[in-house]
Amino acid sequence: MDPPASASATESEEVDRQWWKEATAYEIYPRSFYDSTGNGVGDLPGIYEKLDYLDDLGVDLLWLTPVYDSPLADFGYDIRDYRSILPEYGTMDDWERVRDGLHDRDIRLVMDLVVNHTSDEHTWFQQSRREVDPYTDYYIWREGESGDPPNNWESLFGGSAWTYDEVRGEYYLHLFDEKQPDLDWRNPAVREDVYEMMRWWLDRDVDGFRMDVVNLLSKTEGFPDGDAGSVVTGSEHFINGPRMHEYLREMDERVLSNYDDIVTVGEMPGVSVDGAREYVSDGPLDMVFHFEHMRLDAGEGDAWDFRDWELSDLKETFTRWQTGLAEDGWNALYLNNHDQPRMVSRFGDEEYRVTSAKLLGTLLHTLRGTPFVYQGEEIGMTNVPFESAGQFADVETLRYVERMLERDDVEGFADISEAVRYGSRDNARTPMQWSDEPNGGFTTGEPWLAVNPNYPEVNVEDARADPNSVWHYYRRLADLREEHDVLVYGRYDLVAPEHPQIYSYLRSLGDERALVVLNFFGDEPRFDLPESIEYGEADLLLANYDVERPAPPDAFDLRPYEARVYRLD
Template identity: 75%
Template sequence: MNSTSSPTSTSTASVAESERTWWKESVFYEIYPRSFYDSNDNGVGDLPGIVRKLDYLDDLGVDVVWLTPVYDSPQADFGYDIRDYRDILDEYGTMDDWERLRDGLHERDMRLVMDLVVNHTSDEHEWFEKSRREVDPYTDYYIWREGDPEAGSGDPYDPDALPNNWDSLFGGPAWTYDERRGEYYLHLFDGKQPDLNWRNPAVREDVYGIMRWWLDRDIDGFRMDVINFISKADGLPDGDPSAVVTGSEHFINGPHACEYLREMDERVLSEYDVVTVGEMPGISVEDAREYVGRDGPLDMAFHFEHMRLDEGPDDPWNFRDWSLDDFRETFTRWQTGLAGEGWNALYLNNHDQPRMVSRFGDEAYRVESATMLATFLHTLRGSPFVYQGEEIGMTNVPFESAGKFVDVETLRYVERMLERDDVENFEDIGDAVRYGSRDNARTPMQWSDAPNAGFTDREPWLTVNPNYTEVNVESARADPDSVWHYYRRLIDLRHDAPVLVYGDYEPLLPDHPEIYAYRRTLEDVGALVVLNFFDGEPRFDLPGSVAYDGAELLISNYEVERPEGPDGFDLRPYEARVYRLE
């Protein structure tokens, strides 16, 4: 791999001071604490383990750490079911450990973003315990409905008994009957994750209090879990039964979602210099402008359109081949649709998605496709999010059996499918589950070729990918041509090239079946990005609108020999090149 020039030479263009923000210029790094590093050898990653690896993050060059939930939790959904927002789960450490992490990041000029999970709580949260007993003022902190548990067969989960026909995103009805209260409560996810009633001003005020509590402890922002689900349609009407998730049209971007977030901004966020990133399944570019436009309450949004390109129209687990045309069209629509209005949060994998090399790249060309995809993410307009292990090219896991999975969403899907007459055993659905399970992203970080990938000396909470003997941090840092070193150079390049952060985006060769190419332009400086998304060797023919004379190669994931033709060049499998253009 080769970078042929100093990144400091990439741009002389200036950016209006009013447009510049620290979070636009930052590279984010997501940590899933349970799988990052185990400091006390109990098989589970923890906060002291992250503290031990802060120099590693500093060496990589990232600017902001997004920490997925470390709050006290029964772990039904591994932390996204919170029992106490102001306490740390014992398995992960203590509040003192958290403060050492925060201070260690700040001492290294890195920032800390916490995960805000306030669409729902755990059913073990004090609020829910009191709500089910109808203790004031918590009676209406959640969404309760009577339904008719005696209807039909007398089964409280008979469809005729439920308050409406909504589905949980994890499968099955979105309602659970509570014997103590004698009513059903709504949960868009697991039954142990009851949805909060955001119509209740007291709920909102308590959420704002939690936010202030953390912001006053000097954190630098929030990633907000499914934050566009917080408003449900008036009357909770039945949903379209033909939808992939019945009822989703009544809780995705509900009638008051943006109103609540504007109130949150006015009451809390506007008082702090922080970044806010909303996870927003189901939003369009037009929706995003409301949330993250110039007058929007949030700074960035995670959309899911590119994450749906390989999912079947009727069943997200019915995976299909994705096309470069759809991929390019999706990213171009978001790049141009938010230009001058909002800011993109750029990602291709995270704790909820399979590994990007296995999904959008090619394990047979692991290094080449990992670095090509990284080049893509770090040269678009927006802030790139690196998920732990991405920087060494970690891949999906060849899980041997259903018993190896632990993710609640995966297990629910397997359970539902095994009840069908046309599914005899796990292997009938095994390929889809291995491809799409969230567990692919959650296997332990691969630090070395020592047992358990150097993550722990005990049995890890989740199986380690068997390729850790070859794919690990220790070997990657020792190899100057590794994925890890390429990430370092790429992050340095983005830090020193305003054109790659703030420049306009212009797609090139919009119909090419193998090449995704685009130009970034900021005042008198341009950058040309050329990416081969497949294992062929297509020729890149320079569009007439691009002046190639004097082009300077900034970074590539192959050695590039000079001279090159003035009108284009041949690309190798998964090759990526970035040029500086006058």
């Protein structure tokens, strides 16, 4: 076996301790978490009822996706009023109860900051389309005749990124849905209004922000045509644009640096390791959500063209990010969220649902970085067997289905069903499965999106009653990170990089070392510890199978989707 591939620089035993590095984070998509009223929509009082659940799971940090007032074209990521709560979700008093309840349990609260765009129903846009000062230039407007967009840029949801507005008689830019017009960050008044809104929330004791598509704020001056050969035409002109660092430095100076002990996580599609390092080393961001591992199953066509992913690519990608941010930066670790399919169906195996869910959870909790758990991940929720186009609610999915059904070579939904079932964001947005009661115990009414039909077998109540469930395994993973600094701050070294079925790595901090061995397939490969790794004694810290002979870990056969974590002296 090959010797380990290691980080380029040796890490000191002195570690830069930060609460957010040691935290286990959890993401809630409020609409699908828990409905307290029976109207079929999750809400803030429902979240409040489940705070003890989060505490029992070992959550330290909660990322709450948008609960702001919104017409819900993109289910909250089209904000109509940044300082109001959507009535369907509750009131500001309800939000304050959730915040206080979290803080009483020593759980921090991070809010979603969505400032690349607003809703077209936001008062800023309504005034801007009528050219009412000072809002005339709050958005990106360009002259042009209806039917002749200013350039060839595409929306990330498909179709042109420009929509003609009859009121103003000009085109406006929207990198997402047409009801999500992009703010013009070149305008200092726009930036100051955003900063004032951020201060408003920070003064209400939020503990930081997850910043939605934050590296899309700056666009190339002149708005030139984009490369038609790219996956999204024009993306080279609006991803990591020329003034991005300027805007974030200003945001830090004007807002973030004035608040102690907060955390910032930037969602950055298209960012590289080197680019991320620039944002998080001396920049205002603490962590970055990148998408490289989310593109491992991407084909050569559009965003809905998928292929089988390779373990070698997964190992290479994670290793590059682990070593690339080893000295200057920190990883935000995830395998699913509200925008991605369920990780068991994507990176695991539904036939080995429990075992592969535990394996993937082991990966997330033992790499160097902060693990972000998405609601339902802790019970091994899976993708949904959607049967028709009418079952989807996600705007991105519906736009894709609409475009494809207009093509001559697509006769019906059956022709695209495999890609849609695999990649739709609705896979992650079906309601949380709390019990085997109707609708998974999510609501007593009609759910806004149908519950996954496997809820009688996959639900929180059953998982908590079973000591061998995914839920209890996740609880042990959270404890493991609290008990062993090496799993938080330790150096990362890839072990046996050429093995086709096993992903293994060594974490080292001073005299403490941890060996992680993961079998990503349904076969039973043999693991051989390289001779270059010496140790005296070994203790098995965690495994997703019963292990009769837990030590030494020199060589052993792994069962399907087996995961083991050893401590080496």
